[in-house]
Amino acid sequence: MLTAPHIHAMVIHFPIALILVGFLSEIIALISKKPFFKNAAFYLLLLGAVGAIVAYISGSYAGSGMTDGILQEPMELHEEAAVITLWLAIITALFRVAIYYFKYESIWTKWVGIFLFAALVGSVARTGYLGGQLVFQHGAGIELTLPDFGDQTTE
Numbered sequence: 001m002l003t004a005p006h007i008h009a010m011v012i013h014f015p016i017a018l019i020l021v022g023f024l025s026e027i028i029a030l031i032s033k034k035p036f037f038k039n040a041a042f043y044l045l046l047l048g049a050v051g052a053i054v055a056y057i058s059g060s061y062a063g064s065g066m067t068d069g070i071l072q073e074p075m076e077l078h079e080e081a082a083v084i085t086l087w088l089a090i091i092t093a094l095f096r097v098a099i100y101y102f103k104y105e106s107i108w109t110k111w112v113g114i115f116l117f118a119a120l121v122g123s124v125a126r127t128g129y130l131g132g133q134l135v136f137q138h139g140a141g142i143e144l145t146l147p148d149f150g151d152q153t154t155e
Contacts, residue, residue, distance in 0.1 A: 005140070008055070008062035012131070015051030016124055018044045019089070023121045026114060042096055045117065049093035056086045059131075074134050081127040088123050092116040 022044030029037035059082055063075055095116055099109050134140040 004058065004061040004064070008058040009135075011051070011058045012055045012128075015048045015055050015089070016128055018048035018051055019120060019124050022048055023117050026117055030114065041117075042100065045096055046093055049089040052086050052089040056082055071134070071138055071140055074130065074138055075140070078127065078130040078134055081123065081130050085120070085123040085127045088116065088120040092120050 022041045025037045025041035025044060028034075029041055059079075063079065092113070096113055099105060099113065135142065
């Protein structure tokens with residue numbers, strides 16, 4: 001049966017990958033000056049930002065009911081990091097869309113865009129690390145059940 005934590009675990013990896021590969025494309029575009037990598041970085045960022053919105057919503061459902069006891073502090077840290085990541089993704093994507101739409105490219109817009117993208121990557125990494133701690137250190141969202149061994153009569 002799919003639960004909110006299962007869905008969050010399935011959804012979250014897409015924006016992480018899209019944003020990281022988008023940033024790598026941005027760096028390659030900076031070095032190689034090839035438009036393919038610049039365009040790839042742009043579209044990967046947009047898809048990653050949309051994915052971050054979906055991941056945040058799924059995380060809100062996954063975290064409901066896990067806010068008491070030992071999980072409260074790590075859950076709050078992960079949620080705060082997720083909010084920062086969400087807003088950085090939206091701001092970075094909107095900044096890039098505005099540059100593209102108004103066709104206003106200058107040296108400062110290029111470096112502001114790279115700085116925002118780098119900050120987003122750092123925020124994604126921190127949020128993912130805190131989420132990993134929730135699962136692997138605290139067991140959040142883990143359902144522990146023993147298999148049904150049935151009737152174990154020996155002959």
